[in-house]
Amino acid sequence: MLVNELLYAVLVEALYAVVVAVAVGNNMGVIVGPSAGSRILKEGALTGLSIAGLIIGYFLEGWKLKTATNLSPYTIFVSFVLALLILALLTLEGFVTSITQVFVGIYIGYLIYAGETSEYSAIINIGVYWVITFSLSVAISYLFMRSIGGKKGNVLITNLLTLKLVSISLVFLTAYTLGANTIGFIAGFLNPLTNYENLMLITVTGVILGVFMIKGSKGISKLGSSFYGLRYTSAIVPYISTLLLTEIGTQLSVPLPMSISIFSGILGVAAGMKLRLLSSRQVLAYIIISWVIPLFLAIALSYFTFWVLSLA
Numbered sequence: 001m002l003v004n005e006l007l008y009a010v011l012v013e014a015l016y017a018v019v020v021a022v023a024v025g026n027n028m029g030v031i032v033g034p035s036a037g038s039r040i041l042k043e044g045a046l047t048g049l050s051i052a053g054l055i056i057g058y059f060l061e062g063w064k065l066k067t068a069t070n071l072s073p074y075t076i077f078v079s080f081v082l083a084l085l086i087l088a089l090l091t092l093e094g095f096v097t098s099i100t101q102v103f104v105g106i107y108i109g110y111l112i113y114a115g116e117t118s119e120y121s122a123i124i125n126i127g128v129y130w131v132i133t134f135s136l137s138v139a140i141s142y143l144f145m146r147s148i149g150g151k152k153g154n155v156l157i158t159n160l161l162t163l164k165l166v167s168i169s170l171v172f173l174t175a176y177t178l179g180a181n182t183i184g185f186i187a188g189f190l191n192p193l194t195n196y197e198n199l200m201l202i203t204v205t206g207v208i209l210g211v212f213m214i215k216g217s218k219g220i221s222k223l224g225s226s227f228y229g230l231r232y233t234s235a236i237v238p239y240i241s242t243l244l245l246t247e248i249g250t251q252l253s254v255p256l257p258m259s260i261s262i263f264s265g266i267l268g269v270a271a272g273m274k275l276r277l278l279s280s281r282q283v284l285a286y287i288i289i290s291w292v293i294p295l296f297l298a299i300a301l302s303y304f305t306f307w308v309l310s311l312a
Contacts, residue, residue, distance in 0.1 A: 009194065017206040021207075027099075031053070075110065079107070082106050087102060097259060100257050100258075104123065109300065110306055112299070114306075133245045141268025
């Protein structure tokens with residue numbers, strides 16, 4: 001029994017690095033999408049800022065996302081495999097989703113299978129915060145754009161150097177909050193199975209692989225320019241609501257899908273600037289495919305997988 005647990009622990013460590021890499025690659029659209037869409041910063045700068053922010057954010061605040069689960073190495077291994085499958089499929093198609101949401105869905109499926117109801121209240125609290133986040137992100141971005149003059153909002157910052165410095169800060173801080181909140185949440189599953197030094201090394205490896213090898217180019221394009229052309233000032237606004245709401249979530253130890261926050265922030269900017277989206281149907285399809293389907297797919301796939309494995 002001990003040998004099996006050690007084997008699963010080693011496999012989980014390897015899978016964790018891959019999951020972090022795919023999650024980072026998928027969420028590169030969250031980190032750099034608006035700035036890449038506005039072309040205010042070069043690719044090399046965006047890459048460096050992303051790596052630095054993700055790693056520093058995880059090191060300094062990742063511990064705040066304590067994953068309150070007592071899962072066996074076997075259960076965590078199966079959960080990582082399921083998360084990797086879902087994320088890989090969405091990343092290949094360029095749909096930016098959230099590993100936080102996927103993991104929560106997998107955990108819900110496991111709880112339903114195991115008949116454990118004691119954790120339901122915590123899951124409900126997380127869901128409520130997600131809904132609030134989506135609504136507030138739209139509202140904050142909308143009000144901000146309206147307050148600076150809608151389509152004339154670019155007069156807010158006329159100095160290009162100043163705008164670049166602001167963009168650099170926001171890209172770094174977005175990566176920082178994602179490292180603290182999202183990667184911290186994932187690491188919480190692995191934390192009981194490995195020591196601190198191994199966890200740090202594996203996390204850094206996963207981050208670097210995700211930024212350089214997986215990249216998430218399609219997702220960057222979708223959040224950067226596919227829905228509408230972001231201009232310099234409007235590229236900054238989605239970051240503001242995302243940073244604010246995600247950092248609050250981190251302090252409250254609530255895992256937050258940042259992709260939802262930044263996408264809803266982009267919608268708020270578009271509404272505030274009175275821009276006509278390329279297609280409301282396209283936006284709705286993106287929401288369904290990126291967040292609604294993955295959540296319910298994760299729940300159903302998790303329940304079915306654990307049920308089948310219990311029969312073996």
